[in-house]
Amino acid sequence: MRPKLVPARxxxxxxxxxxxxxxxxxKDLVHRVASxxxxxxxxxxxxxxxxxxxxxxxxxEIRMDEYAxxxxxxxxxxxxxxxxxxxxxxxxxxxxxxxxxxxxxYVGRVSVEQVDAAVREACRVLQERVEGTGENSDPxxxxxxxxxxxxAYSRRPPxxxxxxxxxxxxxxxxxxxxxxxxxxxxGFLVPVGADGQGTGGAFRTTARYQVQVxxxxxxxxxxxxxxxxxxxxxxxxxxxxxxxxxxxxxEGFGPEAGDV
Numbered sequence: 356m357r358p359k360l361v362p363a364r365x366x367x368x369x370x371x372x373x374x375x376x377x378x379x380x381x382k383d384l385v386h387r388v389a390s391x392x393x394x395x396x397x398x399x400x401x402x403x404x405x406x407x408x409x410x411x412x413x414x415x416e417i418r419m420d421e422y423a424x425x426x427x428x429x430x431x432x433x434x435x436x437x438x439x440x441x442x443x444x445x446x447x448x449x450x451x452x453x454x455x456x457x458x459x460x461y462v463g464r465v466s467v468e469q470v471d472a473a474v475r476e477a478c479r480v481l482q483e484r485v486e487g488t489g490e491n492s493d494p495x496x497x498x499x500x501x502x503x504x505x506x507a508y509s510r511r512p513p514x515x516x517x518x519x520x521x522x523x524x525x526x527x528x529x530x531x532x533x534x535x536x537x538x539x540x541x542g543f544l545v546p547v548g549a550d551g552q553g554t555g556g557a558f559r560t561t562a563r564y565q566v567q568v569x570x571x572x573x574x575x576x577x578x579x580x581x582x583x584x585x586x587x588x589x590x591x592x593x594x595x596x597x598x599x600x601x602x603x604x605x606e607g608f609g610p611e612a613g614d615v
Contacts, residue, residue: 358540358541358542358543358563359542360404360542361402361403361404362401362402362404363401363402368404369401371405372399372400372401372404372405373401375399375405376399385399385405389407392413392414392415393409393410393412393413393414393415393416394407394408394409394410394413394415395407395408395409395410397566397567397570398566400459400562402459402562403561403562403563403565403566404562404563406562406563406566406567408567408570434525434530436504436507437504437507437508437511437527437530438530438533438534439504440474440504440505440508441470441474441527441530441531441534442534442538443571444470444473444474444477444531445465445470445531445534445535445538446568446571448463448465448469448470448473449463449464449465449560449564449568450463450560450565450568451463456565456568456569459562459565461565462559462560463559463560464547464557464558464559464560465535465544465557465558465560466556466557466558467528467531467532467535467556467557468528468556470531470534470535471513471527471528471531474505474508474527474531475508475509475513475527477505478505478506478508478509479509481505482505482509508527511525511526511527511530512526512527513526513527513528514526514527514528514529528556532556535556535558538558538564539558541563542561542563543560543561543563543564543567544558544559544560544561544564545558545559545560545561546558547559
């Protein structure tokens, strides 16, 4: 219930994590209590602490309308799907390779500019695909709903500074920035920068977020995002989709390395 708290900074929390791993009766009790609260225990470990997810209809479930309220979206109906897309892109760029999700020591880094550039590149590639079919008004058959979102995203300006110099809320960078700050408030990301506040728009991942993205990677929407096969504008190599083994028997990362 305190998402930014980690066992390393709280001896009592660390002891509960240790007991969870060694005492099966206590572990079963934790799961039973969580279930009664409408929660599912995804993982418990010394780095991540207890990572839980709300079940459908749980009082702890954060619906998109609730997210819109918390982030003060100006136009909830029009903007919430774009915010959902931003969250998918952040997850894919934070852990670009299969090993990144399985390596507990891996720390990903994302920024507002990186995420916005990657999504805009996806918009450009999708537009080229549609134009290649000669059917500019029709969405792609393999992912029609997602493709429609790309169109809406590409129509938004990337930035339009406000009087205090921040990105406007209705711009794509403003949308990405809100998504990143929301994830930081939930203990999934940590701002990085000279002032430690992430004013440059850069964030690093936490063990809690890694667990959550493992769950997200099994969802249909995330799979559709990967199937678009768009190369992100990032220096990170790899892909969330395993490729064929190379000649020497190791896992290969060929021309598709770096897929979103």
